Amino acid sequence: MSAPRLLLLGPPGAGKGTQAQLLVERLEIPQISTGDMLRAAVAEGTPVGREAKGCMDRGELVPDAVVIGVAEERLQKPDAEGFILDGFPRTAAQAEALDGLLEKLGRPLDVCVAMTVDEEQLVERLLKRAEIEGRADDNEETIRNRMNVYREQTEPLIAYYRKRDLVREVDGLGSVDEVADRIRKVLSP
Numbered sequence: 001m002s003a004p005r006l007l008l009l010g011p012p013g014a015g016k017g018t019q020a021q022l023l024v025e026r027l028e029i030p031q032i033s034t035g036d037m038l039r040a041a042v043a044e045g046t047p048v049g050r051e052a053k054g055c056m057d058r059g060e061l062v063p064d065a066v067v068i069g070v071a072e073e074r075l076q077k078p079d080a081e082g083f084i085l086d087g088f089p090r091t092a093a094q095a096e097a098l099d100g101l102l103e104k105l106g107r108p109l110d111v112c113v114a115m116t117v118d119e120e121q122l123v124e125r126l127l128k129r130a131e132i133e134g135r136a137d138d139n140e141e142t143i144r145n146r147m148n149v150y151r152e153q154t155e156p157l158i159a160y161y162r163k164r165d166l167v168r169e170v171d172g173l174g175s176v177d178e179v180a181d182r183i184r185k186v187l188s189p
């Protein structure tokens, strides 16, 4: 697969960001993380950042129109021939917008890696990450909120991509290397 187009799906704290970074190095394709882009926009105080901040602090989703705009702008850059999407799409509307754009660009998704991890493990991981990174959205209430949002709005996307036979499930429990190994295997069957 040259310049593969990958989507990492999974609940908050499943290790998508970490695994995405490893894939960036190995496959030499960019990571496209709407969470990172939105945090940068908040830090810079741009109009997008001002719109996103409140939702992010509460662990709610930023409105589709805002996130879709951010993702579409990034995906249209020339280096996005292949890519790893991390944290986008998170809703059916986002998935449909992504499909439309990728079709227009002639760059359809190759694989959706769905990472599965037990919810209590995730809450623990996220609380630990909160201590290390000091993220404003990593307190317990917000974390629970993000889990609920994931279950209700994002998890159904697995079925959406499964219909097109794009889903490869990966157990996200274990060390970074173990999980990276599992991902490597499902990407080169």
Ligand code: AMP
Pocket (backbone or CB within 6 Å): 012, 034, 035, 036, 038, 055, 056, 057, 059, 060, 061, 062, 063, 067, 086, 087, 088, 089, 090, 091, 094, 137, 146
């Ligand atoms: P993340 O770093 O991917 O966990 O994203 C952090 C926060 O940014 C989320 O809790 C949302 O508030 C917001 N966010 C990131 N990506 C999206 C998205 N695709 N749709 C809506 N909100 C998003």
